[in-house]
Amino acid sequence: MSLPANFDLKERVRAAVDIVDVIGQSLELRPKGRQFVALCPFHDDKKPSFTVNPARQTWKCWPCDKGGDVFSFIQQRDGVSFPEALRILAERAGIEMPSYGGKRTEPGSPDDKATLLAAMKFATQAFYDCLQNDQSAEAAAARKYLEDRQINDESRRRFQIGYAPNDFKWLLRKATAAGFKPEVIEAAGLALRKSDDRPPYDRFRGRVMFPICDLQDRPISAGGRILPSDDPQQSGGAKYINGPETLLFSKSNQLYGMNLARAAVSKSREVMVMEGYTDVIAARQFGIEPVVAVLGTALGEGHIRIIQRFADRVILVLDGDTAGKTRADEVLELFIRADVDLRVLTLPDGSDPADFLHQHGREAFEQLVAEAPDAIEHKLSTLLDGVDLLTDTHRATAALETMLGIVAKAPQQAGDLRIDQILLRLSRVFSTDKAALVGRLKQIRIEESKRRQYRNQAAARAKQAGKVPAAGKNPAAAKPPTAGRHGTPGRPSTPGRPSAPPSVAAFDPNQALLESSDPMHDDPMHAEQMPADLMPAAMHYEDFEAAPAAPRKPVWEAIEGIDRELFEILIEDPELAPMAIETFDIASLQTESARKIFAAYQELDLAGRALDVQSLLLTVEQEELRNMVVTMDERVQRRAGQLTVSPEQRYRDLQDRFQQRQWNVQRQRHQATLEAAAVSDDEATKLLQDLFEGEKVRKGLLNRPPAEPSKPPPSTPNAGDQAPTSSESA
Numbered sequence: 001m002s003l004p005a006n007f008d009l010k011e012r013v014r015a016a017v018d019i020v021d022v023i024g025q026s027l028e029l030r031p032k033g034r035q036f037v038a039l040c041p042f043h044d045d046k047k048p049s050f051t052v053n054p055a056r057q058t059w060k061c062w063p064c065d066k067g068g069d070v071f072s073f074i075q076q077r078d079g080v081s082f083p084e085a086l087r088i089l090a091e092r093a094g095i096e097m098p099s100y101g102g103k104r105t106e107p108g109s110p111d112d113k114a115t116l117l118a119a120m121k122f123a124t125q126a127f128y129d130c131l132q133n134d135q136s137a138e139a140a141a142a143r144k145y146l147e148d149r150q151i152n153d154e155s156r157r158r159f160q161i162g163y164a165p166n167d168f169k170w171l172l173r174k175a176t177a178a179g180f181k182p183e184v185i186e187a188a189g190l191a192l193r194k195s196d197d198r199p200p201y202d203r204f205r206g207r208v209m210f211p212i213c214d215l216q217d218r219p220i221s222a223g224g225r226i227l228p229s230d231d232p233q234q235s236g237g238a239k240y241i242n243g244p245e246t247l248l249f250s251k252s253n254q255l256y257g258m259n260l261a262r263a264a265v266s267k268s269r270e271v272m273v274m275e276g277y278t279d280v281i282a283a284r285q286f287g288i289e290p291v292v293a294v295l296g297t298a299l300g301e302g303h304i305r306i307i308q309r310f311a312d313r314v315i316l317v318l319d320g321d322t323a324g325k326t327r328a329d330e331v332l333e334l335f336i337r338a339d340v341d342l343r344v345l346t347l348p349d350g351s352d353p354a355d356f357l358h359q360h361g362r363e364a365f366e367q368l369v370a371e372a373p374d375a376i377e378h379k380l381s382t383l384l385d386g387v388d389l390l391t392d393t394h395r396a397t398a399a400l401e402t403m404l405g406i407v408a409k410a411p412q413q414a415g416d417l418r419i420d421q422i423l424l425r426l427s428r429v430f431s432t433d434k435a436a437l438v439g440r441l442k443q444i445r446i447e448e449s450k451r452r453q454y455r456n457q458a459a460a461r462a463k464q465a466g467k468v469p470a471a472g473k474n475p476a477a478a479k480p481p482t483a484g485r486h487g488t489p490g491r492p493s494t495p496g497r498p499s500a501p502p503s504v505a506a507f508d509p510n511q512a513l514l515e516s517s518d519p520m521h522d523d524p525m526h527a528e529q530m531p532a533d534l535m536p537a538a539m540h541y542e543d544f545e546a547a548p549a550a551p552r553k554p555v556w557e558a559i560e561g562i563d564r565e566l567f568e569i570l571i572e573d574p575e576l577a578p579m580a581i582e583t584f585d586i587a588s589l590q591t592e593s594a595r596k597i598f599a600a601y602q603e604l605d606l607a608g609r610a611l612d613v614q615s616l617l618l619t620v621e622q623e624e625l626r627n628m629v630v631t632m633d634e635r636v637q638r639r640a641g642q643l644t645v646s647p648e649q650r651y652r653d654l655q656d657r658f659q660q661r662q663w664n665v666q667r668q669r670h671q672a673t674l675e676a677a678a679v680s681d682d683e684a685t686k687l688l689q690d691l692f693e694g695e696k697v698r699k700g701l702l703n704r705p706p707a708e709p710s711k712p713p714p715s716t717p718n719a720g721d722q723a724p725t726s727s728e729s730a
Contacts, residue, residue: 016093079309110187127162166206189243221249253302264289282354573647577611
């Protein structure tokens with residue numbers, strides 16, 4: 001086993017940043033003795049329970065049992081992995097991360113991320129200064145627009161709102177004078193050119209500017225809103241424009257205001273997603289903090305990945321217009337697949353959140369949020385609007401099929417209670433047998449799998465023949481018409497079509513569901529009609545049963561008893577660590593958490609590194625384990641000077657207790673073997689002799705045999721190790 005290759009890098013980064021400075025940028029720290037305290041951002045803290053230890057470069061919150069070093073704080077704050085936290089802090093410290101096989105970038109070039117960040121910071125400040133201080137008529141008009149939108153001075157400062165004058169070279173002149181190359185301004189998305197042989201010009205002109213920041217509060221792009229009085233032809237056309245995709249910015253992976261909302265979202269585990277910059281700003285002015293907005297694109301999987309770092313529930317706040325209702329339908333499938341609790345709030349009278357808040361106030365808005373239906377209920381109410389379930393057979397069946405089609409797109413996991421609950425709700429709404437819904441859901445998945453295989457094989461055949469289907473064309477479209485349910489050539493029948501007018505025939509949901517699951521129904525890829533050479537392999541319903549569940553995050557058991565005593569002694573006196581590494585068998589530790597930390601000591605010892613807490617925290621990359629190390633370190637610091645027994649004496653006593661535990665385990669194992677009568681007489685005699693000798697050693701009648709040096713376990717990747725199950729630990 002050896003230390004991770006980036007140990008030296010981690011050590012350099014840790015030495016280059018001060019934990020008080022890093023945490024102080026996010027929290028309001030105040031001194032308390034030799035430490036600093038703050039309200040914890042990770043739970044609803046009423047009095048400061050978050051402590052920062054500058055001497056140890058660690059932090060701890062006892063009420064929510066979180067803690068660690070500066071890397072742990074970035075992981076918790078930003079919801080990122082250890083490697084990403086390392087990268088964030090390395091960039092902060094100006095330490096270049098090694099590039100493995102990648103092209104080395106030159107500082108000051110358009111490919112250098114640090115240069116682009118500096119350019120964005122410069123531009124953001126320039127736009128802000130222009131709005132605040134410029135005495136021109138157009139800057140005054142921009143300030144008037146914000147006043148009309150009731151955006152106050154505090155919001156202008158908090159969101160760094162600025163103004164870009166209606167000048168093709170305004171920013172380029174300022175940036176080049178400050179030392180930035182025009183190519184850098186272009187690479188940052190702040191300038192563009194009509195062709196390669198033409199000079200660049202400012203992208204944003206005559207617009208109120210809204211900087212877009214990452215989770216480290218760094219401007220990475222911007223959005224611009226044209227002033228109402230300006231001519232769209234002179235200022236770039238659209239009312240709102242966002243910066244393009246750049247090395248810094250991807251609109252599918254950024255949410256406006258997330259840097260400001262992160263702490264509130266982490267506490268409440270809930271976030272409201274709105275549609276515009278001004279909606280977020282208005283909500284913040286009314287004291288509503290867990291609010292973000294999408295950036296000129298539909299809510300997508302990238303956004304959900306960000307949200308899931310901090311929240312379990314999402315309230316999608318939509319304008320009360322037709323477009324808003326359409327967007328609610330678009331994201332429903334996405335949230336079912338992502339297993340996120342989605343609520344949909346459609347505002348009344350076609351108003352947007354900013355207008356509603358200014359007209360009705362915070363209390364009325366929060367009441368609507370509290371009453372917002374979940375996404376399934378919202379979708380059902382849309383599908384069944386004006387539908388009489390007892391008589392309107394066709395629309396009722398179509399609505400049920402639509403809902404099952406959405407559910408079918410969710411990942412299949414064993415014992416998925418979420419899907420089970422949705423099916424139960426559908427069975428109640430449509431008065432349908434749940435078992436029939438389960439069967440129909442399987443059928444839909446089978447049909448979709450057949451279609452997918454048919455398309456893939458048809459595309460492969462076309463490619464082999466040199467005829468690749470055009471984008472968006474379905475290879476199945478060329479199939480001849482198939483017979484309908486009742487044998488009418490070329491006219492597939494519609495599922496659940498009533499044989500009499502709705503006013504006559506009552507809706508039988510179970511019969512309609514049975515008819516809609518007819519394998520001949522609207523399925524040109526039905527197995528009986530599919531060409532033999534395109535027939536997929538034999539398929540069974542069992543193939544579409546729940547797929548294996550996704551790997552769960554490892555659960556690290558708490559370190560208790562003499563295992564914890566051992567580590568606290570080693571933390572108090574690191575000079576005892578080499579002796580412990582030679583004396584104790586790693587297998588004698590009770591939990592995988594303890595074994596993992598002990599293995600880190602072994603790694604450090606083999607590499608000739610210091611065996612102190614700081615080195616231990618750099619070696620252990622699992623967030624939970626670093627919290628355990630800091631917790632034990634805090635316990636040691638709190639009782640400093642209170643114990644009358646030296647660490648050496650406590651270590652010797654602990655050694656005897658460990659030896660006793662190992663003998664007890666060995667004795668139980670021998671006794672179990674003897675009781676099972678699974679050994680020969682000679683082997684039984686040897687086991688009894690070993691037990692007898694062990695008892696004599698335990699009672700001091702014989703000298704203790706020398707302990708074999710413990711050997712480190714085989715090398716495994718440090719990050720992302722999986723904790724074993726309890727049975728494996730045992």
